Each structure stands twice: as structure tokens, then as C-alpha cells.
Amino acid sequence: MMTISFSRLSSERGFFSSEFSLINFRTALLKMMKLLLLVCAIFAVTSADFTRKNxxxxxxxxxxxxxxxxxxxxxxxxxxxxxxxxxxxxxxxxxxxxxxxxxxxxxxxxxxxxxxxxxxxxxxxxxxxxxxxxxxxxxxxxxxxxxxxxxxxxxxxxxxxxxxx
Structure with missing residues (x-):
């Protein structure tokens, strides 16, 4: 029967290492910022359609x-x-x-x-x-x-x- 040591697997692949988590966090943060910018741009365009007339x-x-x-x-x-x-x-x-x-x-x-x-x-x-x-x-x-x-x-x-x- 084969047993797997999770501590050995995680240290070999860097699965739970701080380096791997930091890269994923930065990538996710950049994607969220891009999405937020896109939402803000869409809102600005749709809100700017009408301007108050004098x-x-x-x-x-x-x-x-x-x-x-x-x-x-x-x-x-x-x-x-x-x-x-x-x-x-x-x-x-x-x-x-x-x-x-x-x-x-x-x-x-x-x-x-x-x-x-x-x-x-x-x-x-x-x-x-x-x-x-x-x-x-x-x-x-x-x-x-x-x-x-x-x-x-x-x-x-x-x-x-x-x-x-």
C-alpha cells in the first residue's frame, strides 16, 4: 500500500509555499483591478449619456x-x-x-x-x-x-x- 506524505508533497512542489501564494495573490489582484476599471469605465459611459441642460x-x-x-x-x-x-x-x-x-x-x-x-x-x-x-x-x-x-x-x-x- 502506498502512502503519500502531504508535507513532503507540499514542500517539493511549493504548493503551500509563500512564493507560490504570493504569485497567485498578485495575479488575482491584477485581474480584479482590471475588472474594476472595466466596470467603472462602463458606468462612466452609461452615466455620461445625459447632461443637464441650461x-x-x-x-x-x-x-x-x-x-x-x-x-x-x-x-x-x-x-x-x-x-x-x-x-x-x-x-x-x-x-x-x-x-x-x-x-x-x-x-x-x-x-x-x-x-x-x-x-x-x-x-x-x-x-x-x-x-x-x-x-x-x-x-x-x-x-x-x-x-x-x-x-x-x-x-x-x-x-x-x-x-x-
Whole structure:
């Protein structure tokens, strides 16, 4: 019968020696550091997609949409007073502005995290209450209008005024 001495095996192969363990530790540490850097880089790229817009950028986006859509002066004045009648032209203007500002897309609707970046964490309950699904509406324009009107009717107007000033 053959017996194996573990102490002899470990000393011959260096299996439990400090040199072998140190090399494995360094290799593992380097791999973990590379993984951590990769995760940080991915997070930085995905977090950097949206930047908060200033008042001039918001106004430029809004007015560009109004001009592109040939929005009437009456509708422009209504929107400046935070009044959003249920009309196809208003629906299109709201969708267009959301797209230009980068807070809305036709597949997901308004992007909650981007809205919070733009308007602040204290506006999050408004978004939670108002964000809806595309399937609830017959057009993406009506969907954009409905959610935006809900935001404004539930207090976003005050946050929006802070951004505009």
C-alpha cells in the first residue's frame, strides 16, 4: 500500500509555499483591478449619456421645434404659460422638445433618470406618478403629451421654472 506524505508533497512542489501564494495573490489582484476599471469605465459611459441642460438650451430646443412644426402664436403662448391643450400640434411640439433635449425617446418614453438629472431628485415622485407605457396611447405624440401634461399638473412647473431662470 502506498502512502503519500502531504508535507513532503507540499514542500517539493511549493504548493503551500509563500512564493507560490504570493504569485497567485498578485495575479488575482491584477485581474480584479482590471475588472474594476472595466466596470467603472462602463458606468462612466452609461452615466455620461445625459447632461443637464441650461435655460438657453431648453429655450433653443423648444423654439426650434415650434419653428419646425410651424406652431401658431396662440399655441406658443399657451405653452409659455404651461398650458397644454389636447391638440395634435401641441403633442408634436412636446415630443419634439423631449427628443431634442434627450429626455424622451419613441421606444421608452421619458427617461426617468434623465428627468431627475434635469429637474432634481425632489421631482422623482412626480415622474413615478406620471410615467406611462406606450401601449396606453394611439400615437407616440399623444403619449409624450400625456406624460408631460401630468408632470406639469403635478408640480413639475415649479421645477421647470427654476431651470428656466
Amino acid at each position: 435655460a438657453a438650451e431648453i429655450k433653443a430646443a423648444r423654439e426650434a421645434c415650434w419653428d419646425e412644426l410651424h406652431l401658431s402664436d396662440n399655441f406658443r403662448e399657451s405653452m409659455k404659460k404651461y398650458e397644454y391643450p389636447d391638440d395634435a400640434a401641441i403633442h408634436q411640439a412636446i415630443k419634439c422638445t423631449g427628443l431634442k433635449l434627450g429626455v424622451w425617446c419613441e421606444h421608452e418614453g421619458y427617461h426617468r433618470t434623465d428627468l431627475i438629472t434635469q429637474f432634481g431628485e425632489d421631482a422623482a415622485p412626480i415622474f413615478d406618478k406620471c410615467l406611462s407605457k406606450r401601449t396606453d396611447y394611439d400615437s407616440v405624440e399623444k403619449w409624450a403629451w400625456h406624460d408631460w401634461k401630468c408632470f406639469v399638473d403635478n408640480g413639475l412647473k415649479d421645477h421647470y421654472k427654476k431651470v428656466e431662470n
